[in-house]
Amino acid sequence: MLSLDIAKNEVRHLFRERTFFLILSVFILITLASTYIGWSSQHTVESVYQQSVLTLTAAGKNIPPSPFSNLPPLDIVKNMIIYVVLIGSLLAITIGHAIGTKDQKAGVVRILFSKPLTKKDYLMGKLISMSMVLFAITGVSLIISVISVAILSQISSALLLNLIEFYAISYVYMLGFGFLGLSFGLMKKESATALLIPIIIWVLITFALPEMGSALYPTSSLNPVLPQTNILDSPMLSAIHNVLYPFSISEHYKVLSSLTLGLQQTTTTAYVAYPPLISLSILVIWLLATLGVSVRSVSGFDISRGDIYE
Amino acid sequence: MQTDLLSENMSEKEEMKDITKEASSKEETSSSFVLDIHDLSKMYGVFSAVNNLTLQVKKGEIFGFLGHNGAGKTTTINMLTTLLEPSSGSGTVAGYDIVEEALEVRRKIGYLPENVRFYDSMTAYENLDYFARLSGISKPDSRIWDVLDFLDARTYAHKKISTLSKGMRQRIGIAQAIIHEPEILFLDEPTSGLDPFGVKQLRDVILRLNSEKGITIFMNTHLLQEVTKTCSTIGVLNHGNLIYLDSLSNTMKRFRDEKSLEDIYLNIENSKEE
Numbered sequence: 282m283l284s285l286d287i288a289k290n291e292v293r294h295l296f297r298e299r300t301f302f303l304i305l306s307v308f309i310l311i312t313l314a315s316t317y318i319g320w321s322s323q324h325t326v327e328s329v330y331q332q333s334v335l336t337l338t339a340a341g342k343n344i345p346p347s348p349f350s351n352l353p354p355l356d357i358v359k360n361m362i363i364y365v366v367l368i369g370s371l372l373a374i375t376i377g378h379a380i381g382t383k384d385q386k387a388g389v390v391r392i393l394f395s396k397p398l399t400k401k402d403y404l405m406g407k408l409i410s411m412s413m414v415l416f417a418i419t420g421v422s423l424i425i426s427v428i429s430v431a432i433l434s435q436i437s438s439a440l441l442l443n444l445i446e447f448y449a450i451s452y453v454y455m456l457g458f459g460f461l462g463l464s465f466g467l468m469k470k471e472s473a474t475a476l477l478i479p480i481i482i483w484v485l486i487t488f489a490l491p492e493m494g495s496a497l498y499p500t501s502s503l504n505p506v507l508p509q510t511n512i513l514d515s516p517m518l519s520a521i522h523n524v525l526y527p528f529s530i531s532e533h534y535k536v537l538s539s540l541t542l543g544l545q546q547t548t549t550t551a552y553v554a555y556p557p558l559i560s561l562s563i564l565v566i567w568l569l570a571t572l573g574v575s576v577r578s579v580s581g582f583d584i585s586r587g588d589i590y591e
Numbered sequence: 592m593q594t595d596l597l598s599e600n601m602s603e604k605e606e607m608k609d610i611t612k613e614a615s616s617k618e619e620t621s622s623s624f625v626l627d628i629h630d631l632s633k634m635y636g637v638f639s640a641v642n643n644l645t646l647q648v649k650k651g652e653i654f655g656f657l658g659h660n661g662a663g664k665t666t667t668i669n670m671l672t673t674l675l676e677p678s679s680g681s682g683t684v685a686g687y688d689i690v691e692e693a694l695e696v697r698r699k700i701g702y703l704p705e706n707v708r709f710y711d712s713m714t715a716y717e718n719l720d721y722f723a724r725l726s727g728i729s730k731p732d733s734r735i736w737d738v739l740d741f742l743d744a745r746t747y748a749h750k751k752i753s754t755l756s757k758g759m760r761q762r763i764g765i766a767q768a769i770i771h772e773p774e775i776l777f778l779d780e781p782t783s784g785l786d787p788f789g790v791k792q793l794r795d796v797i798l799r800l801n802s803e804k805g806i807t808i809f810m811n812t813h814l815l816q817e818v819t820k821t822c823s824t825i826g827v828l829n830h831g832n833l834i835y836l837d838s839l840s841n842t843m844k845r846f847r848d849e850k851s852l853e854d855i856y857l858n859i860e861n862s863k864e865e
Contacts, residue, residue: 286724297712388708392767395672395702395777396725397694585674 283398287406288413291380295414300379304372305418311364312422316429319357323349353543354434355443358426362538365451366487366531373415373459374479380411381466382475385586394584404579407467408572411459415452423448446541450561453568454534458483460571464578470586490529493521526555530567533560625650625775625807626671628682628689633666633675633831640666642831643680648775648824653801653808655822655839657815657856663831664811665705668779671809672702685774698727701768701806705780707760711753715744715763718752719770726771738766742796758789765796775807776800782814790817797821815852827859835859 295301330347337344349356384390393403426444430436461479469475526532537560555563626648633641641663648654658664669675671684673693682689685699709718716735723731739745742762747755755763761781768776781797782790798821800806812818818825818839825842827835837845846855 283725286721290721293717294710294712387710388706389710391669391672391674391704392702392707392709392722392764393725394674395697395700395768396722397697397727398725399694585669 283402284405284409287398287403288409291383291407291410292413294383295376295379295410298379300375301414304375305421307368308372308418308422309425311368312361312425313429315360315364316358316426316433318360320429320433323352323357354436354440355430355447355542356544357434358430358444358447359539359542359544361422361426361447361451362535362542365455365538366534369451369455370458370483370487371480372418373455373457374462374476374483376414377411377459377462377464378466378472378476378479379462380407380414381463382472385466386472390584390586400579400582400584403582404467404575407463408460408575411463412456415456415459419448419452419455443541443543447538450534450537450541450564453564454530457530457564457567457571460568460575464571464574467575467582468578486529487531490525491532493525527563530563533563536560537564623649624683625652626654626682626684626809628671629680631667631670631680631682632678633663633670634678639831641670641677641828644828644831644833646826646833646836648807648809650774650807651801651805652824653797653822654810655818655825656809656811656828657813657818657825658811658828659813659860662828664828665779666831667828668702668777668809668811672700672777673697698771699774701765701771701773701776703761703764703768703776703778703781705783705811707764709752709760709763711751714749714751715739715755715759715766716748718763719766722767723770728771731770734770735766738770741769741799742766756789757784758786758792761785761789761793762796765793765800769800769804769806772804773806775809778808778810778812780811780813782812782817790814794821815856819852827856829860834862 327347327349330349334344384393423444426448427436427441430440430444458479461482462476465475465478466472469478533555536555537557540557624647626646628647629645631641631644631646632639644663644667656664656667666675670677671682671689673689673696676690684696687695687699689696709715710721713721719735719738720731723734728734735748736745739748742765744759744762744766747759747763752760752763765776765781768778778797782793785793794817797808797810801808808821810822822839824838825835826833835842842855843852846858
């Protein structure tokens, strides 16, 4: 019950913060941008194709099939995958950090814990609010995607289900980062350090691990396309891949997202990805691990603490 | 004449050495104590912030806990309010163990930290509503208005905390501390940073809380003038050690030659240093 009071207060507080609306706006913007860019690129190529068809018909030559004839309908939202990896997770860290440090910044920790409030209730409240806020943001993003796809392409119940699955996976992926932001917000006495550590972890997960895991394509994580060249392989690169790939959370997220959206495999690693069920399990383990970090952070949380250092 | 005074002071100092023991051995039943601690200590590594503190506070008292900065007053309050676990020793507040029954203790106490702060973006009412719910009051509306009326702060209810003066914030701080009708109220330097008018208003509030609501008050302070006007008993903490404990009236009698409580305090502190 107390955790619900805390969660309610967190949400109420966040809704009054300019930062929250900025984050929400950014997320809405990237959702719109992702669909528009997807549609626009298809539309442009399709226009060029149609012009080519006219030219080729006039010249009496054979007409090749449309490059988009076999593309899945949800291809236009594929950019959302990389936006979630690059921007969504960072926004989740920011929200988590805000929730984790709020009471310390307000200087009310001692008052809070002079009430019959346990650390467990306190953490539960924070986790619930984090989950609720991110759920709301992801939900808004889903609705925008559904509307955009319906307007620009076509929507069916199967596609709607695919989109829901994609956003559910995105939610789990981002929530892990949100929990990290929250945990370090509770753990660290300096606000800057509390924000910096989860960002370093984000860099590791988003860039370092996939790059080291794929080894041959150091910039490929920015562009989720299959390698077009033959892969140079070596026992050392394979060994690095085998060791690091399970920890490349963003890679597993990309694979699963691509599958749910019905896209071709978009993993950036040059190696064969794990079966979807294992990737999904790794994502769930990721979430549970970050939850574990949260539990650990609150057990060491100093309730006699005054303010957090800015 | 000067020699007489000196010898009298010396005898007072001798007398003081046993005062703590005398006060502790008063024939009181433990049930009349709302606060009862024995050999409470807090160590930070090798540094002893509070050292074997033994203290009892009777129900209905206003207890003034004196000491210079860094004497260990706030550490003591943090232990008594269960915010900090003692390194050793034991204690009960309102009959509950401060370590084993921390949540029960928190249900029975109110706490006003030094330089109290709130959620600035929320109104006074919203802050009180939140803290009341955390205190276990599911429908706090009527209680909030009662407390605000008692503190003469109704007009500030819907103002954002960031717009309130230090004195008003202190009242809202007391409101959150008494909203669940605690048995004992811990005040950590409550008059810190207040102007003389604010100090007087707060003093009146403290006296009314004690007389009208029957709340026992445990107050950390270094403003000796406030102690003479509000407290019934005083304790003096020096480098983590309780060096003096007695009623204010006995103290004034014992040190009748001193001009003010400030002189008495310095006398007590100096005797310990010697």
